[in-house]
Amino acid sequence: MAFEERSVLHFLFASPNTSDRSVFYSIEDWDNVCEGILDIALSSIKELEILLSLLGINDFVIENLPNSEYFSGLIDISQYKIPEFNETDFDQFYELWLSKTGRESNMDEYGQLIFIQGEARKWNQRPCKVILIEKY
Numbered sequence: 216m217a218f219e220e221r222s223v224l225h226f227l228f229a230s231p232n233t234s235d236r237s238v239f240y241s242i243e244d245w246d247n248v249c250e251g252i253l254d255i256a257l258s259s260i261k262e263l264e265i266l267l268s269l270l271g272i273n274d275f276v277i278e279n280l281p282n283s284e285y286f287s288g289l290i291d292i293s294q295y296k297i298p299e300f301n302e303t304d305f306d307q308f309y310e311l312w313l314s315k316t317g318r319e320s321n322m323d324e325y326g327q328l329i330f331i332q333g334e335a336r337k338w339n340q341r342p343c344k345v346i347l348i349e350k351y
Contacts, residue, residue, distance in 0.1 A: 222258060223256050223257070223258060224256070224257055224258070224259065224260070224263075224348065224349070224351075225254055225255070225256055225348075225349035226254075226255045226256075226257060226263055226346050226347070226348060226349070227252055227253065227254055227255075227286075227346065227347040227349060228252070228253040228254075228255060228330070228338075228344070228345075228346055229245075229249040229250075229251070229252045229253075229344075229345055229346075229347060230249060230250050230251055230338055230341040230343060230344050230345075231245075231248040231249045231343050231345065232248050232249075232250070232341075232342075232343070233248050233343065234293075234342075234343050236278070236280070236289065239280055239283050239285075239286050239289060239347060240280070240282050240283045240284065245285070250341070251334060251337065251338070253327075253330045253334065254327070255327050255328070256327065260277075262316055262318075263346075265312070265315050265316055266312065266328075267292075269308060269311060269312055269315070270295070270297055270298060270331070271295065271296075271298060272292055272295045275290045275291075275292065276290070276291075277289070277290055277348065278290070278291070280347075283350070284350070285347075285349065285350055286347045286348060286349060286350055287348050287349070287350045287351075288347070288348040289345050289346070289347055289348070290345060290346040290348075291343075291344075291345050292344045292345065292346060293342065293343050293344050293345070295344070296339050297331060297334075297335040297338050297339055297344075298331070298335060299335040299336050299339070300331060300332045300335065301332075302332070304332075305329070305331065305332040308328075308331070309325065309328060312328065
């Protein structure tokens, strides 16, 4: 898969209530089974790898979704727990993220990652967690 050709890639962190991959072939099916969809815009798969590494997710596989109209790939992170950061922990995480990626610190950047602090507890209670790679 050639993801690196675009300047912005969208990764949708989702928590479907099923492990059935066919729900990602139709936006209606997908919308019916997912809670708390979070869109993260990054410039490359490498940035996603850095983000996941900072969250303690170092081993993942991108599954192709050739029959999906909206998503080119999926990463199943169900077996991992997302760190439940307090404000200080999140600020340290965010500074490390900026230093490892060279991304600019601004409200958009901060806002797209703050979900980790607010949503981790809920996500960790759900049986299925995935990252969908939006088709372009």
